[in-house]
Amino acid sequence: xxxxxxxxxxxxxxxxxxLPQCISRARVGNRTTxxxxxxxxxxxxxxxxxDYGYNNAxxxxxxxxxxxxxxxxxxxxxPLRRLNILNISTNYNDSVVELQNISxxxxxxxxxxxREIALQIRLNHF
Numbered sequence: 588x589x590x591x592x593x594x595x596x597x598x599x600x601x602x603x604x605x606l607p608q609c610i611s612r613a614r615v616g617n618r619t620t621x622x623x624x625x626x627x628x629x630x631x632x633x634x635x636x637x638d639y640g641y642n643n644a645x646x647x648x649x650x651x652x653x654x655x656x657x658x659x660x661x662x663x664x665x666p667l668r669r670l671n672i673l674n675i676s677t678n679y680n681d682s683v684v685e686l687q688n689i690s691x692x693x694x695x696x697x698x699x700x701x702r703e704i705a706l707q708i709r710l711n712h713f
Contacts, residue, residue, distance in 0.1 A: 588656070591713075592627040598661055598686070598695060599633035605705030606631070608713075619646035624653035629712050633661040635668030636694050644671045651675050659684060659712050661704060664694055684708060 591609035593599045599613025612625060619634045620643075632650065635643060651658065658681040660672050676683050684707050688700030696704060 589625070589627045591629045591631070592625045593631045593633070594622050594625065594650075595631075595633035595661070596636050598636060598663070598701075599631065601696065601698075601701040602631065602633065602661065602705050602708070605702050606708065619643045619650060622646075622650050624650050626654055627656050629659065630654050630656050631659045631661065631708060633663075635663035635665060635672060638668055639665075642671070643668060644674070647671055647675045651679055651681075657712065658682070659708055662686060664689060682712060 589610055593603045593609050593611045593613050595613045596617040597615040600615055603609060603611035603613060616637055618637045622634060660676050660681055660683045662669050662672055662683050662685055664686055684704055686696055687703040688697040690697050
């Protein structure tokens with residue numbers, strides 16, 4: 588099993604720049620349906636920002652149910668997607684990290700925000 592993997596969308600891509608010890612399987616534009624779970628000691632998941640137009644709860648459950656390592660979810664800005672992730676994280680006793688320093692697009696963090704998210708993950712989960 589690998590030590591750390593980052594799954595998900597562009598926010599995961601941004602965070603991966605500040606967590607070089609993690610394998611990144613995040614891709615810009617990924618929806619939750621595109622995530623192929625990889626087990627690791629720590630699995631960081633950033634998803635939901637591209638899941639517009641449908642309720643992603645079943646997809647989140649599919650992803651999470653295939654992981655046995657510790658999971659850290661990066662919460663998206665979208666309120667419904669946040670709620671779905673909070674429900675899943677509570678069911679599995681996972682950790683969550685809030686977005687930091689959200690940029691003018693109201694979806695992505697600034698560079699400083701990515702750095703802060705990575706720092707929180709590093710301090711609390713490694």
